[in-house]
Amino acid sequence: MKAIEIDDIHFAYPESDEILNGVSLDVKKGEFVSLVGQNGSGKTTLAKHFNGLLRPNKGKVIILGEDSKNFSIAELSRKVGHLFQNPENQIFEETVFSEVAFGPKNLGLSEVEIKERVDRVLKITRLSKYRDTHPLSLSGGEKQRLALASVSVMEPQILVLDEPTTGLDLLSIQGILDIVKELHNRNVTVFLITHDMGLVSELSERVVVMERGQIIGDGTPREIFANDELLTRASLEPPQIMKFSKMLGLNPEVKVDALYKRIVEAL
Amino acid sequence: MIEIRDLHFKYHSQTDEVLKGVNLKIKKGEFVSIIGPSGCGKSTLCLTLNGIIPKTISGQFSGDVIVDGMNTKEYEVSEFSKKVGMILQNPESQLFAMTVEEELAFGPENLAVPREEIEDRISWALSIVNMENKRDEFPGNLSGGQKQRIAIAASLTMMPEILVLDEPTSQLDPIGKREVFSVLQQLHKEEKMTIVLVEHRTEPIAELSDKVVVMDNGAIVLQGSPRVVFEKVPILRELGIMVPDISYLTYLLKEGGYVKDIALTVEEARRLFI
Numbered sequence: 001m002k003a004i005e006i007d008d009i010h011f012a013y014p015e016s017d018e019i020l021n022g023v024s025l026d027v028k029k030g031e032f033v034s035l036v037g038q039n040g041s042g043k044t045t046l047a048k049h050f051n052g053l054l055r056p057n058k059g060k061v062i063i064l065g066e067d068s069k070n071f072s073i074a075e076l077s078r079k080v081g082h083l084f085q086n087p088e089n090q091i092f093e094e095t096v097f098s099e100v101a102f103g104p105k106n107l108g109l110s111e112v113e114i115k116e117r118v119d120r121v122l123k124i125t126r127l128s129k130y131r132d133t134h135p136l137s138l139s140g141g142e143k144q145r146l147a148l149a150s151v152s153v154m155e156p157q158i159l160v161l162d163e164p165t166t167g168l169d170l171l172s173i174q175g176i177l178d179i180v181k182e183l184h185n186r187n188v189t190v191f192l193i194t195h196d197m198g199l200v201s202e203l204s205e206r207v208v209v210m211e212r213g214q215i216i217g218d219g220t221p222r223e224i225f226a227n228d229e230l231l232t233r234a235s236l237e238p239p240q241i242m243k244f245s246k247m248l249g250l251n252p253e254v255k256v257d258a259l260y261k262r263i264v265e266a267l
Numbered sequence: 268m269i270e271i272r273d274l275h276f277k278y279h280s281q282t283d284e285v286l287k288g289v290n291l292k293i294k295k296g297e298f299v300s301i302i303g304p305s306g307c308g309k310s311t312l313c314l315t316l317n318g319i320i321p322k323t324i325s326g327q328f329s330g331d332v333i334v335d336g337m338n339t340k341e342y343e344v345s346e347f348s349k350k351v352g353m354i355l356q357n358p359e360s361q362l363f364a365m366t367v368e369e370e371l372a373f374g375p376e377n378l379a380v381p382r383e384e385i386e387d388r389i390s391w392a393l394s395i396v397n398m399e400n401k402r403d404e405f406p407g408n409l410s411g412g413q414k415q416r417i418a419i420a421a422s423l424t425m426m427p428e429i430l431v432l433d434e435p436t437s438q439l440d441p442i443g444k445r446e447v448f449s450v451l452q453q454l455h456k457e458e459k460m461t462i463v464l465v466e467h468r469t470e471p472i473a474e475l476s477d478k479v480v481v482m483d484n485g486a487i488v489l490q491g492s493p494r495v496v497f498e499k500v501p502i503l504r505e506l507g508i509m510v511p512d513i514s515y516l517t518y519l520l521k522e523g524g525y526v527k528d529i530a531l532t533v534e535e536a537r538r539l540f541i
Contacts, residue, residue, distance in 0.1 A: 039410075039440040139305060167356070167437045169305040169467050171507035195441050198512070235442060240470070240513040243533045248540065256516050263516075267525055 001065045003029045003158050003189040004050060009059030011045060019045045020056070021213040029157070032190045034200040034221075037210035038235050043193045046210070047160045050191070051080040064157060078107070081156035085163045087147040091135045096127055096146060099135050103154045117153055125149040125179055141172025148179055158189045165196065177203065197239045201225065201254035209234050226252035268429060268461050269293040269316065274330035276311060276320060285311045287485035289330075293478075295428075296459045298451075300472040303482035304507050309465045312482070313433050316463065317351040318344045335428060349378070352422030354432040358414035362406040367398070367417055370406055374425045385424070392420035395458070396450050412443025416450055423454075429461040430454065437467070444471075451475060470511045473497060473531040481506065498529050 004027040011020040019042050027033055035043050048054040049061050052073040061068040064079055084090060093099035100121060104114045122128045125145040130138060135146055144164060151159065161180065165173040181203070184190050194200060200207055200221055207224045209217035217230045224230065225242040245253045250266060253259040269292070276286040285308045293299050301309045314320045318339040321328035332339045335350055355361060364370035371389045380388070393399045396416035401409065406417055415435055422430065432451070436444040448471050454460045455475070466472055472479055472493060479496040481489040483506050489496050497503070497510040500518050510518070517530040517539065530536035 038442060141305065167434075169507065170509060171304050174507060237441060237445075240511060240533050241516065244513060244516070244536055247533065247537050256512050256519070260516060260519050263520065264523065264525065 001029060002062070003027045003031065003064060004191070005060070005062040006046075006049070007060040007062070009049060009056035009061060011049070011054060011056050019213050023059075023210075023213070023215055025208065025215060025218075027189060027191065029189055030184075030187045031206060032184050032192070032204045033206045033208060034192045034194060034204040035208050035210060036194065036197070036200060036234070036236060041210040041234070042213040043210050044162055047082070047162060047191065047193060050076075050158065050160055051082050052076040053082070077156075078154055079156055080158045080160060081151035081154055082160045083144075083148055083151050083162065083164050085166050087140075087143040088136075090147045090150065091143065094134060095132050096122070096130045096135055096138075097132060099146060100149050100153050103150060107154070117155075121149045121153040124152070124182060126175065139172075141168050141175055144168060144172065144176055145179065148176060152179075152183060152188075156188070158191065159183060160191045160193075162193045163195065164192075165194070165199070197225070197237065201239050201241075209236070221254045222252055225254050268295040268297070268335060269463075270331070270333045271312075271315070272331045272333075274312075274315065274332060275328070276315065277327040278324070279326050283485075284327075285485055286315075289482075289485075289487055291480065291487060291490070293461060293463065295461055296455075297478060298455045298462045298464070298476045299478045299480060300464045300466055300476040301480045301482060302465075302467060302469070302472065302508060303488075307482040308485040309482050310433050313353070313431050313463065313465060315339065316429070316431050317347040317353055318342065319353075348374075349425055350428050352419075352425060352427035352430045354415070354418055354422060354430065354435050356434045356437050358411065358418045358435075358438075361418045361421070362414060365405060366402070367393075367404050367406060367409075367420075368402050370417060371421050371424050374421060378425070388424040388426065392423040395423060395453060396420045397446075410443060411439045412446040415439060415443065415447050419447070419450060427460075429463065431463045433465045434467065435464070436471075448475065467508075469497065469509065469514075473511050473514065481508070493531050494529065497531065 006023055006025040009020055009023050010018055012018040023046060037043050049056060052068055068076060093102055097118060100118045101114050104117050125148060127145055127149060164176055207221050208215055211234045217224050225238045231238055239254055241256055241259050242252055242254050245259050250262045271289055271291040274286050274289040275284055277284045303309050315332050322344045362370060371392055372385055375385045375388055396419055398416055436447050451462060452475055455462050476493055479493050480487055489499060497514045500510060503510060513533050513536050514529050514531060517526055517536055520526045521529055526539045530539055
């Protein structure tokens with residue numbers, strides 16, 4: 001079964017130009033897909049269709065095999081977790097524990113089950129020691145981990161991350177990525193929107209490129225970053241390692257270790 | 268241009284010192300980048316460069332910060348507003364006027380600069396940030412990169428000798444980042460301005476700076492040219508700082524005995540192989 005099937009969707013806000021004009025996309029279960037493109041290319045608008053925050057004017061959105069129009073946002077949000085750019089917008093409770101427990105409580109789980117789930121997620125996100133702390137006293141990176149905890153405690157099968165690392169320092173980014181990798185290892189389908197081509201090359205199996213409301217590229221990071229014409233169209237900068245491997249006339253690579261091996265072999 | 272001697276600072280609300288004995292010299296016309304994990308004190312250090320600390324934000328302060336021969340303890344903050352331009356992360360917090368022109372005129376008007384000179388300064392500042400055609404625009408209508416360029420232009424109309432920028436591109440998309448960095452490069456190369464940049468991505472640092480300062484836990488742990496600093500890969504990794512991929516690749520090749528030096532840019536790396 002596919003995690004996400006998007007069939008020729010169109011979307012425009014009332015009385016404005018189309019933001020999505022004919023997007024089709026299939027994402028397999030357990031896949032790690034990155035979505036890249038300039039601001040205004042339609043990335044966030046597309047991702048908001050996965051959990052029903054937006055509904056297409058035309059076309060179909062099928063989530064885990066079922067047409068999303070048959071489900072409410074609340075129902076979809078159990079299947080599709082959505083982490084936004086600014087974690088503060090997602091925080092509203094008095095303690096870290098009750099923040100994370102909010103979603104499961106609404107699922108009608110028992111006290112014991114809730115506690116068990118929350119504690120497990122706090123451990124994965126390394127927030128156990130802040131269990132009784134006020135969320136707003138956490139650092140930027142910790143708040144983003146808390147937002148991620150609140151999303152993953154719902155055990156969604158699909159996780160959408162919309163620029164989750166903007167404004168964070170490198171240790172915090174690493175913290176977020178470790179958690180995302182762990183969720184992906186548990187067969188969660190990950191859909192990452194980012195401007196960071198380094199993250200894309202390091203993490204994803206597949207890169208989708210958007211430009212002006214359409215998908216203009218879809219492939220492995222190596223395929224996409226080797227395609228200069230495509231990158232220029234989407235105003236994306238190829239990663240340094242890709243540029244350098246081409247300069248040396250070697251097989252295109254995006255990761256440092258892979259290019260290191262090729263250079264040593266060639267020497 | 269700037270000399271910091273044994274600087275200690277503690278905010279009233281906190282128990283530990285944020286700056287624990289910082290010593291740093293910045294030469295006239297130098298481009299200095301500061302990098303380090305969150306909470307290492309780099310933003311606090313920026314606020315000491317125009318006297319905001321200790322004059323506006325008080326706390327326990329000891330040591331000296333001397334900017335262009337003036338000790339910040341002995342002068343008012345307004346004295347430094349003509350010398351040191353300060354640009355923060357979020358450009359929106361610095362823009363308030365109804366047009367770009369008014370935004371740029373605000374600083375010099377308050378210094379009672381003659382009208383014709385204000386006009387000259389505005390034209391010059393807009394040409395540097397490459398936005399002459401947006402003079403009558405409402406700042407709210409601009410893209411993130413354009414807003415940040417206007418914030419830079421607004422501080423340029425004060426004719427500062429030093430520009431301090433605290434993560435000026437962290438909220439911007441890649442095009443906006445490129446725009447801002449190219450303005451900084453021009454200010455450094457052509458206007459010979461002294462620039463202090465707090466930044467956590469090492470690629471632009473490698474390309475732009477004369478000197479890199481690495482901070483951790485309130486102190487400077489490494490400083491030197493980008494080449495000298497970015498060679499210390501293990502120390503930097505420990506701090507969560509990743510050198511540019513091309514520097515890491517050439518570092519591995521150097522360790523393996525395949526090349527003589529690390530590279531800061533792809534072009535430099537190419538030369539290692541000729």
